[in-house]
Amino acid sequence: MKNFKNIFTLLVVALVGLSLTGCSEDDLDTNPFGKSGVNLVGFGPSPILRTHEIRITGTNMDKVTKVIFPGDVIVERSGFNSSDAENIYVNVPDESVPGQIRLVAGSDTVTSVSKLTFEEPIEVTSVTPTAGLNAGDEITIKGDYVYNIAEVIFHCGVTGAPVVADEFTYISRREIRLRVPLAAESGTITMNDGAEWEYEYPTPLEIVSATYISLDPAAADFGQQIKIHGTNLHTVETVMFGGGVTADFTVSSDNKTITVTVPAECKSGVITLLLYSGAALTTDEFAVPTVTIASATPNNDLCEGDQVVLTGENFDRVKEVYLPGFGQLTDYTISGNTLTFTVPEGMTDGDIQLVQNPYITATIAVEMRKLAGVIWQGKVDLSGWSNWGVFNWDGDKWLKFQEAISGPGQLTLHFVATNDNPIFNFRMGDWSTPYSDISLPYGDDGNIRPGDATDIVVNLSAEEREKMFADGGLGMVIWGDGIQLQYIKFIAEGADKVIWEGSEDMGEWSNQPYIGSDAGAEFVDAGAYAGQKIHFYGTATDSDWEFQVFEGHWGPQYAGWLAANDNEELESKGCLTIELTQAMLDAALTQQWWGGIFVVQGKHFILTKVTLGNM
Numbered sequence: 218m219k220n221f222k223n224i225f226t227l228l229v230v231a232l233v234g235l236s237l238t239g240c241s242e243d244d245l246d247t248n249p250f251g252k253s254g255v256n257l258v259g260f261g262p263s264p265i266l267r268t269h270e271i272r273i274t275g276t277n278m279d280k281v282t283k284v285i286f287p288g289d290v291i292v293e294r295s296g297f298n299s300s301d302a303e304n305i306y307v308n309v310p311d312e313s314v315p316g317q318i319r320l321v322a323g324s325d326t327v328t329s330v331s332k333l334t335f336e337e338p339i340e341v342t343s344v345t346p347t348a349g350l351n352a353g354d355e356i357t358i359k360g361d362y363v364y365n366i367a368e369v370i371f372h373c374g375v376t377g378a379p380v381v382a383d384e385f386t387y388i389s390r391r392e393i394r395l396r397v398p399l400a401a402e403s404g405t406i407t408m409n410d411g412a413e414w415e416y417e418y419p420t421p422l423e424i425v426s427a428t429y430i431s432l433d434p435a436a437a438d439f440g441q442q443i444k445i446h447g448t449n450l451h452t453v454e455t456v457m458f459g460g461g462v463t464a465d466f467t468v469s470s471d472n473k474t475i476t477v478t479v480p481a482e483c484k485s486g487v488i489t490l491l492l493y494s495g496a497a498l499t500t501d502e503f504a505v506p507t508v509t510i511a512s513a514t515p516n517n518d519l520c521e522g523d524q525v526v527l528t529g530e531n532f533d534r535v536k537e538v539y540l541p542g543f544g545q546l547t548d549y550t551i552s553g554n555t556l557t558f559t560v561p562e563g564m565t566d567g568d569i570q571l572v573q574n575p576y577i578t579a580t581i582a583v584e585m586r587k588l589a590g591v592i593w594q595g596k597v598d599l600s601g602w603s604n605w606g607v608f609n610w611d612g613d614k615w616l617k618f619q620e621a622i623s624g625p626g627q628l629t630l631h632f633v634a635t636n637d638n639p640i641f642n643f644r645m646g647d648w649s650t651p652y653s654d655i656s657l658p659y660g661d662d663g664n665i666r667p668g669d670a671t672d673i674v675v676n677l678s679a680e681e682r683e684k685m686f687a688d689g690g691l692g693m694v695i696w697g698d699g700i701q702l703q704y705i706k707f708i709a710e711g712a713d714k715v716i717w718e719g720s721e722d723m724g725e726w727s728n729q730p731y732i733g734s735d736a737g738a739e740f741v742d743a744g745a746y747a748g749q750k751i752h753f754y755g756t757a758t759d760s761d762w763e764f765q766v767f768e769g770h771w772g773p774q775y776a777g778w779l780a781a782n783d784n785e786e787l788e789s790k791g792c793l794t795i796e797l798t799q800a801m802l803d804a805a806l807t808q809q810w811w812g813g814i815f816v817v818q819g820k821h822f823i824l825t826k827v828t829l830g831n832m
Contacts, residue, residue: 254277255276256277258276260331265333268309273304273320279302282294285319287317287333292307314367314382314388315335315366317329334410339361339365341363342361343359344357347421348423350424353399355386355397357392363391365410367382367412368409372402374402377407378493380396398493399451400452400492400494400495401422406422427450429499429500430446432444432445439483441479443503451472453475453490453493454493456488456489457489457491459484459505462483465478475490484574485505487500507534511530512528512529513527516584520585520704521564523560524557525558525560526556529556531554532571542564566585568582590706592621592706593618594705599641599699600700603697603698618693625678625710626707626708628675628676628677629706630704631671631672632671640664640700641664641696641700642663642697643694645693645694646685713829713830716814718827723764749797750830751796753766755787755793755824763819765818765819766816
């Protein structure tokens with residue numbers, strides 16, 4: 218306990234930042250002197266004895282119609298002892314409590330920053346009850362001059378949960394009562410008089426926190442009501458759904474049930490109950506109807522113009538569709554739980570994304586057609602002798618072809634037949650000059666009839682490339698009927714040529730299908746010769762991996778071409794390499810009615826690509 222002297226407090230500095238409510242420029246002013254507004258500059262003495270006179274000073278005090286002391290004790294102007302433009306003298310009512318003084322001027326109110334405190338020494342003898350308290354329960358503080366307590370601070374994190382004197386439910390000299398605030402947690406309480414006196418009650422209060430019991434139902438649609446059951450749920454300040462989306466809610470009168478409507482933009486997951494104390498509770502998993510993708514058909518080897526069908530659940534909830542490399546797609550159809558679209562130009566490998574709301578998306582990975590050296594892909598139908606070409610006046614396409622066809626090499630045009638009698642012609646851009654070396658022969662009429670073939674292979678010489686791309690170059694043109702061109706690839710001279718690409722997972726141990734067709738057509742097309750290198754690209758899935766290569770007919774030419782577990786080569790180069798001998802070449806090209814170039818065998822290894830080259 219401390220005794221205080223009467224100190225007249227003229228607190229100009231302490232009153233900087235006055236709280237002004239409803240001030241007009243004419244009646245009130247935040248500057249203390251030389252202006253027309255009412256300003257509360259200071260008051261004193263403080264601490265003070267109740268019923269003793271206090272002086273309130275400022276500007277335009279003659280406009281003040283009433284003084285409201287803390288505890289909402291009002292003294293009308295007629296009750297002032299005296300007043301003038303700068304001072305009001307008034308006795309502090311016996312019912313006053315520690316707190317801020319308010320001055321009323323017409324419809325406006327000025328509130329002091331400093332608190333009025335009292336001189337009588339506070340003595341606290343008891344706080345009851347201290348156990349089994351819930352937020353909202355009333356506690357009683359007894360002693361002497363306890364009506365001078367300005368604030369009771371309950372334990373809550375760093376800042377605590379204060380209850381000020383104006384919020385006490387009962388005030389007398391020897392007893393005050395107040396309710397446990399919503400933010401209170403178990404722990405000690407601290408009291409102060411708003412000035413120098415502070416006291417921590419030694420017995421901690423035991424305050425029962427909120428608990429979660431159950432969720433009903435555990436799944437619901439957006440806009441539907443659900444109930445969260447528990448105890449002391451009136452101490453919940455915020456209900457937060459998956460995605461961090463909050464929602465308004467009501468609490469039952471017994472504080473055991475929260476009723477809340479599922480917000481339109483949230484996702485499945487636990488619901489978080491944030492308490493006034495800053496603590497949090499989580500519910501069981503809560504589910505909302507969620508878009509999912511089960512499959513994409515097809516999901517690889519895609520090219521422009523292909524139709525892709527997605528299947529899954531809740532497709533009626535889809536709001537936006539995004540394609541990798543392309544962006545937002547608007548041209549699609551949904552029927553039940555299928556979504557259909559056509560692959561647009563510019564789409565790349567990556568994830569297709571279906572957006573339900575900002576917090577729910579579903580994705581599935583797809584792959585575009587990828588072949589070594591592909592410089593163009595799409596779907597161009599040639600029918601009725603229509604044409605397609607690359608000409609020097611088509612600037613963008615022309616530039617891309619010039620960059621891709623960097624020198625002499627092998628140009629391959631892949632197509633499918635669209636009728637029973639496909640026929641076409643492949644010429645320089647002057648429509649008359651044929652390329653010198655085309656794997657499919659021209660007929661007597663100067664046209665190509667591919668039969669069952671699906672590729673046109675041209676060994677493009679340096680001279681022919683010059684004709685195509687020099688200033689005023691001729692370009693390239695294709696015309697015909699019953700042909701759909703799907704991609705063009707180019708392999709420069711001396712570069713590795715892909716003879717197989719895919720994904721063969723050998724698992725624990727397996728023999729994989731034949732790579733290459735009978736008689737080694739890929740070797741022939743690639744211009745294979747003894748001394749070249751065959752590279753087998755792949756990934757080991759375990760340290761105990763093995764990989765072997767056999768001649769493709771399992772016959773007497775079996776050679777066991779590659780040893781197992783060559784970790785250094787695989788790790789440094791990403792591939793395993795063998796040199797092609799004449800014997801191997803002869804074996805691969807042996808004409809038989811079954812088989813292929815070679816068969817691979819092994820375990821814990823995924824083969825992804827086979828190339829042929831000189832390095």
